[in-house]
Amino acid sequence: MSRVLLETRDLTVRFGGHVAVDSVSCAFRSGELTAIVGPNGAGKTTYFNLISGQIPAASGRVALDGRDITRASVSQRTALGIGRAFQLTNLFPNLSVLENVRLVMQARSKTGFRLLTMAASLHDLTEQAEAVLARVRLLDRAGQTVSALSHGDQRKLEVALLIALDPLVYMFDEPTAGMSVDEAPVVLDLIADLKAQTDRTILLVEHKMDVIRSLADRIIVLHNGALAADGPPAEVMASAVVQEAYMGKDLADV
Amino acid sequence: MIVKLLSGDLPRSTVLAVILGLVFIALAFAPFLFPGVRSVDTAARICVFIVLVASYDLMLGYGGIVSFAHTMFFGMGAYGVALSSTNMGRGWDAMLTGSLTGALAAAALAFLIGLFSLRVRAIFFAMITLAVASAVAVLVSQLSSITGGEDGLTYLIPRELTPAFRFGDSFLGANLNGRLLAYYLVFSGALLLFLILLRVVNSPFGRVLQAIRENDFRAEAVGFRVVAYRTGATCISAAVAALAGSLYAIWLRYVGPDTVLSFDIMIDILLMVVIGGMGTMYGAVIGATLLVLAQNYLQGIMGTASRAVEGLPILPDLLDPDRWLLWLGVLFVLSIYFFPTGVVGRLRMQR
Ligand SMILES: Nc1ncnc2c1ncn2[C@@H]1O[C@H](COP(=O)(O)OP(=O)(O)O)[C@@H](O)[C@H]1O
Ligand SMILES: [Mg+2]
Numbered sequence A: 001m002s003r004v005l006l007e008t009r010d011l012t013v014r015f016g017g018h019v020a021v022d023s024v025s026c027a028f029r030s031g032e033l034t035a036i037v038g039p040n041g042a043g044k045t046t047y048f049n050l051i052s053g054q055i056p057a058a059s060g061r062v063a064l065d066g067r068d069i070t071r072a073s074v075s076q077r078t079a080l081g082i083g084r085a086f087q088l089t090n091l092f093p094n095l096s097v098l099e100n101v102r103l104v105m106q107a108r109s110k111t112g113f114r115l116l117t118m119a120a121s122l123h124d125l126t127e128q129a130e131a132v133l134a135r136v137r138l139l140d141r142a143g144q145t146v147s148a149l150s151h152g153d154q155r156k157l158e159v160a161l162l163i164a165l166d167p168l169v170y171m172f173d174e175p176t177a178g179m180s181v182d183e184a185p186v187v188l189d190l191i192a193d194l195k196a197q198t199d200r201t202i203l204l205v206e207h208k209m210d211v212i213r214s215l216a217d218r219i220i221v222l223h224n225g226a227l228a229a230d231g232p233p234a235e236v237m238a239s240a241v242v243q244e245a246y247m248g249k250d251l252a253d254v
Numbered sequence B: 001m002i003v004k005l006l007s008g009d010l011p012r013s014t015v016l017a018v019i020l021g022l023v024f025i026a027l028a029f030a031p032f033l034f035p036g037v038r039s040v041d042t043a044a045r046i047c048v049f050i051v052l053v054a055s056y057d058l059m060l061g062y063g064g065i066v067s068f069a070h071t072m073f074f075g076m077g078a079y080g081v082a083l084s085s086t087n088m089g090r091g092w093d094a095m096l097t098g099s100l101t102g103a104l105a106a107a108a109l110a111f112l113i114g115l116f117s118l119r120v121r122a123i124f125f126a127m128i129t130l131a132v133a134s135a136v137a138v139l140v141s142q143l144s145s146i147t148g149g150e151d152g153l154t155y156l157i158p159r160e161l162t163p164a165f166r167f168g169d170s171f172l173g174a175n176l177n178g179r180l181l182a183y184y185l186v187f188s189g190a191l192l193l194f195l196i197l198l199r200v201v202n203s204p205f206g207r208v209l210q211a212i213r214e215n216d217f218r219a220e221a222v223g224f225r226v227v228a229y230r231t232g233a234t235c236i237s238a239a240v241a242a243l244a245g246s247l248y249a250i251w252l253r254y255v256g257p258d259t260v261l262s263f264d265i266m267i268d269i270l271l272m273v274v275i276g277g278m279g280t281m282y283g284a285v286i287g288a289t290l291l292v293l294a295q296n297y298l299q300g301i302m303g304t305a306s307r308a309v310e311g312l313p314i315l316p317d318l319l320d321p322d323r324w325l326l327w328l329g330v331l332f333v334l335s336i337y338f339f340p341t342g343v344v345g346r347l348r349m350q351r
Helices: A044-052 A074-080 A097-109 A123-135 A151-165 A184-197 A209-215 A233-238 A240-245 A249-253 B014-028 B037-062 B070-088 B092-117 B122-142 B178-201 B204-214 B216-221 B226-252 B257-261 B263-276 B282-308 B321-338 B342-349
Strands: A004-015 A018-029 A033-037 A059-064 A082-085 A169-173 A201-205 A218-223 A226-231 B166-171 B174-177
Touching: A004 A044, A004 A201, A018 A044, A018 A059, A018 A201, A018 A218, A018 A226, A033 A044, A033 A209, A044 A074, A044 A082, A044 A169, A044 A201, A074 A082, A074 B216, A082 A151, A097 A123, A097 A151, A097 B204, A123 A151, A151 A169, A151 A184, A184 A201, A184 A209, A209 A233, A218 A233, A226 A233, A233 A240, B014 B037, B014 B282, B014 B342, B037 B070, B037 B178, B037 B204, B037 B226, B037 B263, B037 B282, B070 B092, B070 B122, B070 B226, B070 B257, B070 B263, B092 B122, B092 B226, B122 B257, B122 B263, B174 B178, B178 B204, B178 B226, B204 B216, B204 B226, B216 B226, B226 B257, B263 B282, B263 B321, B263 B342, B282 B321, B282 B342
Parallel strands: A033 A201, A033 A218, A082 A169, A169 A201
Antiparallel strands: A004 A018, A004 A059, A218 A226, B166 B174
């Protein structure tokens, strides 16, 4: 059986009096794709923020590959293997598409403190970045400034930055939100590829049940910040709690 | 070759390239093109301020860090040379020791300030630099037994750099004496420092700084330790500013709170970087050249203009040399209005 890569135990955070993530304990194994569902405001993004470190936990722990990272900084967690794509596109807007991906390659290669090398002379980083852009079908946009890209292309780049990072744990937060019907499959196929090729752990926040059904090994449901259900897709989708959480809406679309 | 020296960061505008070329030639041959004590002095000031402003641009334009302590770092380099020349006696070793000590001390202080305040919000860093810079300026005025207080320090630099050292008569109008050598020391030091800064902003480190300026949240999330990079940029910037201060001290053979520590210099730096164009490095060249020239010659030009329109109503009054600061202000407002991205940004847009 594959090993547990990521684990949260009693993970909790409050905003004022509101408990946004309420004592969530969950273990994620390598090679496993877990879909995280729940209505808006359920705490899915906040759960991600606790795992990748943007928000410190009020109580509980996060462990990566057996190592406690609850107190580690965002960049430390990234270096250890937590990777995150954001729900709201979060890029380097005035740099080129290629430069955005190159920066990730540079972060991984730990060349950031070289002061007197010319960045442009690190050709292998450029080549690696171009390979990633080819995978998300953005290579023809490599020279463009990010702020000039369409929303769909920005979403692809958001995913490209995560793929460039090649972490142990991939976290996708509604990766296809706002993408057109013909753009979304590029991203979904990539996630399917990642799942097939790697022994990584993938967490995917997604609302579309057909997507979940085709990709997920497991579904967890967050409701008012608490873990409401956890199990194989067919089982969870049939359960009363999901029906209630979604008030029948999205499930009816399937 | 030139591309390599400029670290692949070309002016990217023909007009800009021509202007930069002219400034370079004017500064490189200033003692021969514009003989005369005053004009060579202006050229030396321009060289020093180009480096000072470029080092500030590394922090502000590339790192997005607002600091009000840049004059303090500049002063540390200047006082480094002054104190070592006073205490070790005249000599090259004193000059070198003073410059290096000043640069190291500036970097160390920048490191401390960065460590304590860059973690927190950017505005906090700006406030801390303001507080520390004011405290240091007061301290320098108070410790008159060491620093000469408000009077400052006058000291001797190596004889080879003084007018007393002559190695020929005159050539193309320039006196072949130590003062000429001192000018070329300032010029080549400034050129070297500028090229190093240009390299730094085009290095992997410079790219990370730009990423942090664009989106520090995401920079941290892709694995860059934002605080470490910001602190690093602050230290490099401080050290280079200090070296510019050392060059200035070598040129002036005098330091005092008004010449190297006053808050007016900080304002000049801000004006120069904004007028020239932030985050471009070349903006420092344009901004420093324009402003130093304006400060040195605006009064004179206005005096001439005022006499020329004598007899007409109001005009002579408006053009009175005492109003030069007003006109500088007007020039500043106009340039911000018409070139919000600075002269360099504007020229690059036109391509
Ligand atoms: N930084 C924050 N400060 C205050 N409240 C927040 C913050 N982030 C999220 N919340 C609140 O926490 C709850 C969960 O939000 P979120 O995790 O974004 O939900 P989801 O991603 O499941 O839609 C919401 O009620 C939201 O308003
Ligand atoms: Mg969300």
